[in-house]
Amino acid sequence: MSFGPCWDMLVYMTEATDNPIHGARAKARCDALGVPPYSDQKDGLFRPYLGPAHHATLGCIAQWMDEAGMSVEIDAVGNIVGHYAGIPADAPVLLLGSHVDSVRDGGRYDGMLGVMLGIETVAFFHAQGRRFPFAIEVIGFGDEEGSRFSTYMMGSRSAAGLEQEIDDTIRDSEGITLHRALADWGLSVQRFGTARRQNVLAYLEAHIEQAPHLERAARPLGLVRGIASQYRYRVTFTGLADHAGTAMGERRDALAAAAEAIVSIEAVGAAGPDDLVTTVGVLQVENGAPNVVPGQVVMTMDIRAVTPGAREAAAGEIRSMLDALSRKRQVTVQVERIQDLQGALCDETLNRMLGEAIVETTGEEPPLLLSQAGHDAMVMARCAPMSMLFIRCAGGISHNPAESVTVSDVEAAFDTLTRVIEKFGEDR
Ligand SMILES: [Zn+2]
Structure with missing residues (x-):
């Protein structure tokens, strides 16, 4: 499949290339993707799986991944994957990800911020010409929210290699079958097996907190103990x-x-x-x-x-x-x-590294949080050790246009992710 140029984004890329404040750029890109054509809703954000906005959004993400030094593929289920090779070229993979779909009248940061932070992290190391004994992949899952079909987490379930039952009874509100929507993108259920990520060392997801605990504790970042x-x-x-x-x-x-x-x-x-x-x-x-x-x-x-x-x-x-x-x-x-x-507990070793990285970034022990909301990470835990970083979100409000994060908190998340990747490299 091909994607057109991403004109609306050029201004962000040019400004940010001159002044690479990674957290600011990650947030600005989420904001830029919060309006048409990256939304299928005129006023506000709605980015359902395999819709026109999803397609336009992947065009931008592909371009940004390419500029950050990654090779890019759209897998068989519509996830976008950027690959930053390690040394050797067939080194195992550290996977950073979250989802790119959104609910109707959604917020700009739920899911997308984790994908943008992954790209910034790779861009940071790429600018220094640094490679690790593992590859870094950034994945933007296509269907986490189930906002178009009665499916949920189809992107991460395919990436984790889990079996899924899909038939012609699965239709969107306009009667379009999932099979048809996939075919329109040149995708098919028969090929879902090829979307399974291979040789994954660990999965890390940065996501806004969907509760007000961090705000109440006056902390920018939290460490997740487990997902319900x-x-x-x-x-x-x-x-x-x-x-x-x-x-x-x-x-x-x-x-x-x-x-x-x-x-x-x-x-x-x-x-x-x-x-x-x-x-x-x-x-x-x-x-x-x-x-x-x-x-x-x-x-x-x-x-x-x-x-x-x-x-x-x-x-x-x-x-x-x-x-x-x-x-x-x-x-x-x-x-x-x-x-x-099925819920998941975060991996203790990864959490220790992530916790140390948060302390080095913020100077404080992070709150240990439980996630009552579901995330792709709970599915990815079925194929690799998993850990999650929560970012403070105003009022803990999500799935709402009022979703809000600060640049300084996003910058802290970026610093933490780069530190944890360095720690991961030291451990190899
Ligand atoms: Zn989410």
Whole structure:
């Protein structure tokens, strides 16, 4: 596939080449990519997987990777990969990455900042003509957010070599199948296997914090201890739709059952370890009317935890509670698991190096954070040791145009990444 020139970006590149303040350039590039044609939304940012904005964005990223001394490829799933060779040429790979897709009305830094910081890190070493006994690859995953199809983390799952079930039922809101969207880019599911990254020593991801802990602690950077495992369910309560005049003792009210369940689900989350969270985010009353006892209610349930086993224990407890509720209220409760995302703990050796690099950069021990949000890093942990660096984000707000980072924090992240790569080189 070919990409046109990236005219809008030339001004950033020229200015920044004369004055290579890497954090500032990384942030400026995220800002430049926050508007059309790098967004499929006129006002604000929406960069769905395999859309026109994604295509335009990869054109710019390819150019920047090339200028930073990397060879560039778009893999079979639409991830962009820049390769900065090590010595020897077939040396194993240190992978730096994050995602380039965004939700609708998204922010400019979620995902993209990690990719831009990876490019800056390579540009820094390339300018000095430095090579390491390992290659550095920068990867921009195409589908992390699941903002176009009902898929999620397809980019990193392919890069990690995980099997994925993809059929023609997977369509976007306009009815375009995933197969069709891939074919429009010259890509196909049959070739996903070739997207598996080979010979990966470690995966490092820099990402904005999607919580306000760093801001509250007045620290620019945090070290991630682990990423929560997630279960997501669809829960259907089926009672009996009946006239609102039905006596209280004769009802099989699906909504009242759901209401009792929601409060109990919340209580299970509150009683568990600090990192256990339980959420009912969607509640739908089928054929609801003011004069009808609700006959059927469908809701979602999300359970997350970092502590190994905590998610499974909470799911079991909730299941028992729902069974008891079903008997008590004479309402059928059907529970379908629609997502099972395995969490990951960051690698201790990598975290020690990253922690030292943060201390050298900021002069302070970094806060150790847990990520309740999912990241590509949790998938990449299945194929290599993984670690994550969190960057302070105003108010901890993300997936929102209000997402905001400071140049000095991004610069600190850049310094930390270059230091950790040097440490990684010393360890070889
Ligand atoms: Zn993200």
